[in-house]
Amino acid sequence: xxxxLVAALFALVxxxxxxxxxxxxPAPAAASTSTSxxxxxxxxxxxxAAPTLQAVSLAGTVALSNCSGSVIRFPNSxxxxxxxxxxxxxxxxxxxxxxxxxxxxxxxxxxxxxxNSAGTRVATLRASKVAYSTMxxxxxxxxxxTSTYTTIKNSYGISAxxxxxxxxxxxxxxxxxxxxxxxxxxxxxxxxxxRLKEGDWTWKDSIRYTSACNTIGxxxxxxxxxxxxxxxxxxxxxxxxxxxTCTVNNPCEVDASGNVxxxxxxxxxxxxxxxxxxxxxxxxxxxxxxxxxxxKP
Numbered sequence: 236x237x238x239x240l241v242a243a244l245f246a247l248v249x250x251x252x253x254x255x256x257x258x259x260x261p262a263p264a265a266a267s268t269s270t271s272x273x274x275x276x277x278x279x280x281x282x283x284a285a286p287t288l289q290a291v292s293l294a295g296t297v298a299l300s301n302c303s304g305s306v307i308r309f310p311n312s313x314x315x316x317x318x319x320x321x322x323x324x325x326x327x328x329x330x331x332x333x334x335x336x337x338x339x340x341x342x343x344x345x346x347x348x349x350x351n352s353a354g355t356r357v358a359t360l361r362a363s364k365v366a367y368s369t370m371x372x373x374x375x376x377x378x379x380x381t382s383t384y385t386t387i388k389n390s391y392g393i394s395a396x397x398x399x400x401x402x403x404x405x406x407x408x409x410x411x412x413x414x415x416x417x418x419x420x421x422x423x424x425x426x427x428x429x430r431l432k433e434g435d436w437t438w439k440d441s442i443r444y445t446s447a448c449n450t451i452g453x454x455x456x457x458x459x460x461x462x463x464x465x466x467x468x469x470x471x472x473x474x475x476x477x478x479x480t481c482t483v484n485n486p487c488e489v490d491a492s493g494n495v496x497x498x499x500x501x502x503x504x505x506x507x508x509x510x511x512x513x514x515x516x517x518x519x520x521x522x523x524x525x526x527x528x529x530x531k532p
Contacts (some may be wrong), residue, residue, distance in 0.1 A: 292352035296414035302326035306396040307457040309511040316518040322456030324370035341365040354417035397465040415453040422447035433486035474502030
């Protein structure tokens with residue numbers, strides 16, 4: 236989660252910073268999508284080529300009123316299915332879900348600004364409901380839209396981002412794509428937090444970024460995209476802003492033995508590989524489906 240919006244805006248005004256958390260203010264220009272690749276490893280006179288990295292764009296991302304998000308699909312989604320939007324649980328329009336709370340099939344008419352690759356808003360999409368939302372174990376909200384993938388593709392030329400259904404790996408080159416700020420952050424997966432605790436909430440197996448992804452408020456809910464596959468591997472959600480321990484906006488890592496560490500200035504995301512198993516034919520949520528491990532109401 237990010238710092239309170241009003242306080243953050245005040246800090247921006249007095250410091251003259253060039254970026255700010257999610258507030259009703261103009262967004263900065265999109266950052267460059269270029270990312271350098273590491274040198275190929277050499278072993279026994281054989282070069283193992285580094286993964287071919289893609290120039291990730293803002294196509295398929297969306298801007299919410301206070302957060303970022305993306306139009307997503309799962310490996311088994313059909314073009315005729317109602318499209319879905321992924322964001323954070325703490326971006327839910329009705330407020331933060333309480334620890335242990337899981338929301339399913341809640342009516343919603345929230346709107347989302349759909350962006351193309353250049354970050355230009357090309358359409359306004361509308362939700363029909365909140366399919367799933369929680370801040371327990373993870374930090375996600377998934378909206379079902381009134382539009383199908385086919386309608387969005389044919390009308391606006393935008394394809395949904397596919398959610399990867401396997402666990403991401405350390406060292407993967409990633410891009411955090413913020414629809415709110417129309418900005419891209421490029422870095423790598425530095426590691427995984429066994430537990431990430433922030434205030435009253437605890438998340439499992441969170442992704443820790445390398446320092447280059449200095450995400451800010453308003454980037455909450457952004458898809459975290461694997462540059463080698465173009466698939467979503469996580470959803471951006473928080474960072475340790477002030478060097479405090481386990482407080483709101485200052486998450487701490489807790490290992491399996493209970494040891495607590497903090498990484499001031501470092502940001503995090505929640506993995507999404509476990510979500511596809513919970514959505515079946517027609518993009519319908521089924522928390523009892525085989526392999527579904529998302530928290531249940």
